Amino acid sequence: MIHLEWRNLTSNRWLQISFLLLAGLTFLAILNRSYHLESYQMKIHDVRQAQSNEFQSFIADHDSITAGVKEIGNQRLNPIFPFSLEVRLVPQAVFEPTGLAPIAVGQSDIHAGIFPVRTFSDPVNKATVYYNPATDLFGSFDFAFVLVFLIPLLVIAFSYNILSEERENGTLQMVLSQPVSLMAFLVSRILFRFLILFVALLSVLLLSMLPAGVSISANIGGIAMLSGFTALYLLFWFGLSLLINLFGRSSSFNITVLLGAWVFFVLVIPTLLHVTVEKVHEVPSRSEALVEMRNAEEEAFSQDRDEILDRYFLEHPEFIEAAEGSTADEQWRELYEFYKWFYIVRQNIAEAVSPIVDDYYSRLAGQQEFARRISALSPAVILKEAMGGLAGTSPAHYNHFHVSAEQFRLEWMEFIRNKMLREQFVALNDLDALPQFSYSPENVNNGFSRAGMALLFHLLAVIVLIVIFRKKAGL
């Protein structure tokens, strides 16, 4: 029977053509994204190179100045003065996707992956990036699109008439005369088709990863997970097809219902979910936050300087003691005095706006969590989100990245401020203690187990319906 099935499928030229087309598209999608990933990694490399050059020249300057062989005109930029750190050693926040980044664009086309962290950066304004809104609107072509949108159509084309065809061709009697039950026949037929498609798809995927430079051994865990999600997704669509076939209607009826289901799960539900998320979990407007921040800034800078300093040192007497041990001479003292005020004001601003900033980021995370929860309604959304998670380009990853960058900004500012308030000079061994920006996609909760459960749930629901309708259909 399997032999017959195989002959049946291989003789269908339309299926062959559409499969080859999808294989080509998969190949193209993976190569396209890996090209972008490569040029992104080159940028990371350049930025790190530039940073290391800055660092070297900073150390060289520091050496020659402390040795007294070099003088610098602008004392604020003198490497021994803490302010020079933030000007000369601008840290960079660098986003890193996972090794499977070529499978899904996610939000990587929207956000800047690399940006300089400056102490005065606006905490809710994500870094400047030059963009073309039109390309972002249509979206880039990636494997997630092929798998989530196109493959179900192939599944449907592959299986919409597994029963109705037999009836329409008059071969149903022949099948019934065989020693297997019709149900067993249909299930084995569906599973056989699933296996063919799944193995073929996986092979195409792995084959396109080779020239794309995606290491299979290094990403074996992710690939296994992706295969699992894909299998569940394909089985869901095959199951749906079997279910519709059990109704015993015509092929034409089956296909309209199945494609209707496709439109429903892939196009309609996601847009309705989006509207719901927007309505239920609105993210606070950043322009409102902006106004608040500008107010805080104006207020902090317009207060009396001495008053600010007095109040601050009353609360932080440790800095007065620390500054007493300073080796700075009168000229430096003056500079330190100004910058003490400057960094205290900065700190006051940061503290004044931190509730707004925290609220913004936590509500953003809340929105993403809510979206993930209600996404369980559509297998298409679950799979797409899970693929973004595997690629390390999901909204949750970027949220984590931005929060890390903001935390790092505060740490970086605190480091310089502490040096300034203690009236300390920058020593070479301080450079080892500089706060380092760190971001790792591993720290993000991807909710893979929940995605797997949700996909499984959809599949089980279809299986339960099949069992129910099987009885009704008397098979």
Added chain:
Amino acid sequence: MSLNRFTWSRFFKMCRRLEMVRRIAEKEWKEQLREKRYLAAGILMGLLFITALISSKAYYENEQHLRLHAQQGIEENWLNQRDKNPHGAAHYGIYLFKPESRLALIDRGVNRYAGTAFFVEGHVRNEAQFRKIEDETGLVRFGELTPAYILITLMPLFIILIGFNAFTKEREGGTWRMLQSHNVSMRKVLIGKWAGVAFTVLMLFIPMFIVMGLIIYSVSGFGEFSLTHYMILGAVYTLYYLIFINLTLIVSWFSKHSGTAFITLLAIWITATLVVPKLFVSAAQYFHPLPDTNTVTEMYREARAGGIDGHNPASARELERKVMEEHGVDRLEDLPFNFAGYRLQVGEEYDTKAYNYVFAHIRSAISGQDILIRKGSVLSPFLPVRNLSMGLAYTDVENHWDFSEAVERYRQDFVLYLNEDLMYSSRTGETYLAGSDVWAAKPDFSYELPGMGEVFRAQTGNLFILIGWVAFSFLALLTIRPTSGEG
């Protein structure tokens, strides 16, 4: 045959001929109504459309409210700022928020993907910030539920659903031979079927379009709402539907089975609306990559090199000498104005020039992308229609750049105003703090949407391609050989 001679007999003959077509159309339409699937699909479309309209309206009003509120807040920020050097105020700057045209209710276009806040400050031209998409979950990437989404993306599916088996069902039901044996002209059958499908589509589209028009009319907002403009938008959608009706009937004619016809049509639909746009976007990003921030900074640095830096007196020694010579004075303090303000303004002009250079570079990469994407229109009727729809709703990329240029012109006025205040309210070397009167008298920003003529000029390319598609599809439909109907 001379057409201008009217005879009753010829008139009746024509009526009889039309009568046949009308009957087929009527039969087709009645069958569609009887089919519960189609009725359900039509009702679903209607419900989705209403949901889209309601949520679009709520979104639009909320955005408008937030924008006005924020703009007012920024205005108050500006007026209540402490007394300071006017150039300090130029660094403090203001924000301008982009208003949405009320037609954005139909098609939000790129609005979610383009920045809405423009930071207007001295020395720097900023790209629009606060893109809505930055605060989104991945859901919006599936599509945004707007009236345009229903009308452009989903409506063709409805057309496919009601027309895919127009001919295959006759073939499968065996009525095909009957029609032939009754000597009914196949062309009449074709026209009748066409009219039947078109009638259903219009019966769904026209009420939707009227309701949408009324809602837009009732919404107060930015931008004129003219009936002509709206009717043209309606005509664009209708032409688009004609293309899909024709394609559907052609495929149905040539397919042996209804199932094959449906799959083929769906493949055409998904290619046109999703695959082609995405493939062309990917190609555009590959062939015309946009410069990243570091490249842009580097370009700016190069373009800026050697010019006068408004903040660095050392870079303006030559200028000092020239200005003092012109005014016949020996010391900057003796000039009738504050040289610091003058230097800042000269420096600003260097900044502007450098930014013009940099932005021209970025924009040319972007327009390279847009031109390439537009080439996809040859393979997809969806693209010209989507572009036309966004263009007519003032939500396309061109409109975004238009606003962005208006902001840049304003930025130059704004900085000039502040630098001139420093120049003429004080002398070189004096400490001068400007106050609320200076803040209050800053130039006003105003922006007018481009007129209809301008929009049409920008859209002629898309319009031509759309008409090309209509003509092509009609031609293909009419060249179906009536005798080949046996299949």
